[in-house]
Amino acid sequence: MKTTGKYLDEVRDRLDLPSDYAIAKALGVTRSAISSYRTGRTVPDDLVCARIAAALGVEPMEVIAATNYQRAKTDEARTLWESIWGKAAGAIALTLTLFAVGLSVAPTSKATESGNGWVVRNTLCYVNCEIDRIVSGDPPHVQATCVRSRSLSS
Numbered sequence: 001m002k003t004t005g006k007y008l009d010e011v012r013d014r015l016d017l018p019s020d021y022a023i024a025k026a027l028g029v030t031r032s033a034i035s036s037y038r039t040g041r042t043v044p045d046d047l048v049c050a051r052i053a054a055a056l057g058v059e060p061m062e063v064i065a066a067t068n069y070q071r072a073k074t075d076e077a078r079t080l081w082e083s084i085w086g087k088a089a090g091a092i093a094l095t096l097t098l099f100a101v102g103l104s105v106a107p108t109s110k111a112t113e114s115g116n117g118w119v120v121r122n123t124l125c126y127v128n129c130e131i132d133r134i135v136s137g138d139p140p141h142v143q144a145t146c147v148r149s150r151s152l153s154s
Helices: 004-015 020-027 031-039 046-056 060-071 075-104 109-114 117-136 147-153
Strands: none
Touching (some): 004 020, 004 046, 020 031, 060 075
């Protein structure tokens, strides 16, 4: 699991910032707050976590779960936050992988003209429903009705 310091380093690298002072300005906090995050005296609140996530292009829940894991006082709480972090990070990885696959099978104008575009639309709908299922924590055998399928199939 990533630490707050690791996320801050990623923000610095992603935004090409020269210092912790610049990171603080980008996140709307003080330089001393960044120092406190790095030393572990405090952890960012949810709003700062959301700003970190936005800077990195990740789901806010990933960063929120990681910081709550650091803040947790019991093993039970750490286990819970680690599970949430894993689901958020896993869903992001799955989304990126499936997005790449979706691009490789995107309908061409010929497929659409021949009437085979529905295969791709239904496949992408299935992928979206699976992502929703993973994020919600439903087990694989749960077959929920996907609202997206109705909007994509028309």
